[in-house]
Amino acid sequence: MIRALFLIEKGVVLEMKSRALKDNLSGYAFISPFIIGFTAFTVVPMLISLYLSFTNYDLFTTPTWIGLANYKEMLFGDEKFWKSLSVTFYYVLAGVPLRLMFALFVAMLLNQNRKGIGIYRVLFYLPSIIGGSVAVAIMWRNIFGNEGVINALLFFMGIDKKILWYQDPTSALWTLILLAVWQFGSSMLIFLAGLKNIPPTYYEAASVDGASAVHKFFKITLPLLSPIIFFNLVMQTISAFMTFTPAYIISKGEGGPLDGTLLYPLYLFQKAFNFFQMGYASAMAWVMLIIVGLTTLILFKTSSLWVYYESKED
Amino acid sequence: MGLLRVEGGLIDMETYKQPTNNVIEPNIKPTIEKKRTKIKPKKILFHVITSIIAIIMLYPVIWLIMSSFKESSSIFVTAHSLIPDKFIWTNYADGWKGIAGQSFGTFIKNSLTIVGLSTIGAVVSSALIAYGFARIQFKGKSFWFACMMVTMMLPHEVLMIPQYIIFAKIGWINSFKPIIVPQFFGHAFFIFLIVQFIRTIPVELDEAARIDGCGRFSIFFRIILPLITPALATSAIFSFYWKWEDLINPVLYLNKAELYPVSLALKLFLDTESASNWGAMFAMSVVSLVPVILIFFLFQKYIVEGISTSGLK
Numbered sequence: 001m002i003r004a005l006f007l008i009e010k011g012v013v014l015e016m017k018s019r020a021l022k023d024n025l026s027g028y029a030f031i032s033p034f035i036i037g038f039t040a041f042t043v044v045p046m047l048i049s050l051y052l053s054f055t056n057y058d059l060f061t062t063p064t065w066i067g068l069a070n071y072k073e074m075l076f077g078d079e080k081f082w083k084s085l086s087v088t089f090y091y092v093l094a095g096v097p098l099r100l101m102f103a104l105f106v107a108m109l110l111n112q113n114r115k116g117i118g119i120y121r122v123l124f125y126l127p128s129i130i131g132g133s134v135a136v137a138i139m140w141r142n143i144f145g146n147e148g149v150i151n152a153l154l155f156f157m158g159i160d161k162k163i164l165w166y167q168d169p170t171s172a173l174w175t176l177i178l179l180a181v182w183q184f185g186s187s188m189l190i191f192l193a194g195l196k197n198i199p200p201t202y203y204e205a206a207s208v209d210g211a212s213a214v215h216k217f218f219k220i221t222l223p224l225l226s227p228i229i230f231f232n233l234v235m236q237t238i239s240a241f242m243t244f245t246p247a248y249i250i251s252k253g254e255g256g257p258l259d260g261t262l263l264y265p266l267y268l269f270q271k272a273f274n275f276f277q278m279g280y281a282s283a284m285a286w287v288m289l290i291i292v293g294l295t296t297l298i299l300f301k302t303s304s305l306w307v308y309y310e311s312k313e314d
Numbered sequence: 315m316g317l318l319r320v321e322g323g324l325i326d327m328e329t330y331k332q333p334t335n336n337v338i339e340p341n342i343k344p345t346i347e348k349k350r351t352k353i354k355p356k357k358i359l360f361h362v363i364t365s366i367i368a369i370i371m372l373y374p375v376i377w378l379i380m381s382s383f384k385e386s387s388s389i390f391v392t393a394h395s396l397i398p399d400k401f402i403w404t405n406y407a408d409g410w411k412g413i414a415g416q417s418f419g420t421f422i423k424n425s426l427t428i429v430g431l432s433t434i435g436a437v438v439s440s441a442l443i444a445y446g447f448a449r450i451q452f453k454g455k456s457f458w459f460a461c462m463m464v465t466m467m468l469p470h471e472v473l474m475i476p477q478y479i480i481f482a483k484i485g486w487i488n489s490f491k492p493i494i495v496p497q498f499f500g501h502a503f504f505i506f507l508i509v510q511f512i513r514t515i516p517v518e519l520d521e522a523a524r525i526d527g528c529g530r531f532s533i534f535f536r537i538i539l540p541l542i543t544p545a546l547a548t549s550a551i552f553s554f555y556w557k558w559e560d561l562i563n564p565v566l567y568l569n570k571a572e573l574y575p576v577s578l579a580l581k582l583f584l585d586t587e588s589a590s591n592w593g594a595m596f597a598m599s600v601v602s603l604v605p606v607i608l609i610f611f612l613f614q615k616y617i618v619e620g621i622s623t624s625g626l627k
Binding site for chain 2: 041139143149
C-alpha cells in the first residue's frame with residue numbers, strides 16, 4: 001500500500017518535473033525571437049560600439065586602438081561637444097516641464113463631464129500623433145520663417161518688427177522647444193486617465209471643509225497624481241534627450257545658427273555620417289547613455305521626496 | 315470549444331474596458347445635474363478657453379493645408395490670410411510628379427512596403443514573445459524580462475553606428491532589410507503592452523483548454539490570440555506611425571531615390587527648395603499626413619487605450 005502510494009507520488013513528482021521541463025522548453029520557444037533579436041541587434045552592437053569608442057575608425061580602414069583619446073578629446077578639446085550638450089540640456093530643461101505643465105493644465109480643464117469633451121480631447125491629441133513627421137517639421141520651419149505666418153500675424157496685430165526666428169541661436173532653439181510643447185497630447189491623455197482615478201468624494205469632502213480650488217489642487221490633485229507626473233517626467237525626459245528629426249529638418253542638418261539647435265543626437269549623427277569619425281561618435285553615444293542613465297537615476301532617487309504612493313499610508 | 319468561444323467573447327468585452335474604466339459613476343451624476351441648473355457662465359468660459367487653445371494648436375496645420383491650395387508665389391505674401399483667393403490643385407499635380415526622376419507614387423509605395431512588412435513582423439513576433447512572458451513559468455524569465463525593459467530605455471543612438479556597420483558589412487545598404495528585419499524579433503513596447511493585456515485574461519481559460527488537450531501553441535492561437543486583438547490593433551497602429559514618420563533609418567540605409575520612402579522624399583523636397591516650389595512641397599506634406607490623420611480618426615479608441623495604459627507616444 002505504502003509502496004503503491006510512494007510510486008504514485010514518484011509519478012506525480014516525475015510528471016511535475018517533466019511539466020517544468022516542458023514549460024522551460026516552450027517558454028524559451030516563445031521568447032526565442034526576442035533572445036535572438038536582443039543578442040543580434042542590441043548586445044553585439046553595444047559591444048562593438050564600446051570597442052569602437054576606444055578606437056579611431058573611419059568605416060573604410062581598420063580601426064586603430066587609441067585608448068581613452070576619444071573621451072579626452074570630447075571632454076577637453078571639443079568645444080562643439082560642450083555647446084551641443086548645453087543646447088540639449090536647455091532643450092530638455094525648458095521643454096519637458098513646459099510640456100508637462102501645459103498637459104496637466106489642459107487635462108484638468110478636460111476632466112469634467114461636459115458635452116464636446118471628446119472632440120477637444122481628439123483635437124488636442126492630434127499634434128502628438130503627427131508631431132514627429134517630416135511634414136510637420138517642414139511646416140514648423142515655414143510658420144516661423146521670416147515671411148512666415150507668425151510674423152505675418154504679428155504684423156497684422158500691429159507689431160511692425162519682424163522676428164528673425166532662425167537668425168538667432170536662442171530663438172531658433174525656442175522654436176524647437178515650442179514644437180515639443182505643441183505635442184503635449186500624449187502626456188495629457190495619461191494625466192487625464194490619472195485624474196479620473198481620483199475619487200470625487202475627496203474633493204467633495206474638501207469643499208465641505210471650505211477648501212479653495214488652489215488648496216484642493218495642491219493638497220489633493222498634485223499628491224494623488226504625483227506617481228503619474230513622475231512616470232510622464234521620466235518618459236518625456238528620456239525621449240527629449242533623443243530628439244533628432246525636428247532639429248535635423250529645421251536646421252537642414254546643420255544645427256545652426258551658431259550651433260544653436262545642435263542637439264546632441266544631431267551632433268553625433270554629423271560626427272558619424274558626415275565626418276565618418278565612427279570611433280569618436282561611438283564614444284559620444286556612450287557618454288549620452290551615461291547622461292541619460294544618470295538623469296533617470298537622479299529622477300528615481302529624488303522621487304521619494306515628492307512622489308506620493310497611496311498604499312504606503314494605509 | 316464552442317462554449318469557450320462564447321465565454322471568450324464575454325471576457326473580451328469586459329477586460330477591454332477594465333484598464334481605464336475606474337470612474338466612480340454614481341458620484342458624478344448628481345453633480346452634473348446641479349451644475350446644469352446653476353452655473354451657466356462657467357460653461358461658456360470653459361468652451362471659450364478650450365476653443366481658443368484648440369484654434370491656436372491647430373492653426374499651423376490648417377495653415378499648411380490651406381497654403382497647399384495657394385499659388386507658390388503667393389503663399390508667403392498672403393501668409394496672414396488663411397483662405398486662398400482661389401483654390402488651385404496644380405500644387406498637388408506638381409508635387410505628385412515627384413523629385414529626382416521618381417513620382418511621388420513610388421515614394422508612397424516604398425513607405426507602404428516598409429510600414430506593412432515591419433508592422434506584421436513587429437506585431438506577430440511581439441504577441442508570441444508576450445505570451446511566453448505572461449503565461450509560461452520558465453527559468454530565467456525575470457532576467458529576460460528585465461533585459462526587455464532595459465531596451466525600452468536605451469537611446470537609439472548607441473545602437474545606430476554599430477548596426478550601420480554590421481548592415482554595411484553584410485551588404486544590406488540600399489535595401490529595406492536593415493529597416494524591416496529587426497522588427498521581426500519583437501518590439502519591447504508592444505511586448506510590454508500585450509503582456510499587460512494578457513494578464514487581464516483569466517488563467518482558467520488556459521487551464522480549461524489544457525484539460526481539453528490543447529498544447530501551448532494551440533492555446534495561444536485558439537484562446538489568447540482572439541482575445542488580445544485590441545492590444546494587437548494598438549501595437550499595429552503605433553508601429554504604422556513610427557515607421558511611417560521614421561527618418562533616420564531611411565537617411566542611413568537608402569541612398570537611391572527609387573527606394574526613398576515619403577519622409578525622406580519630403581526632406582529631398584526641402585533640400586532643393588531653392589526652386590521655391592513651396593506649393594508642391596506643402597501639398598506633398600499634406601498628402602503624407604493624410605493616412606496618419608485618417609487612421610487616427612478611425613482607430614482613436616485603440617490609440618487612447620494604448621497611451622493611457624502604457625505611455626506609448
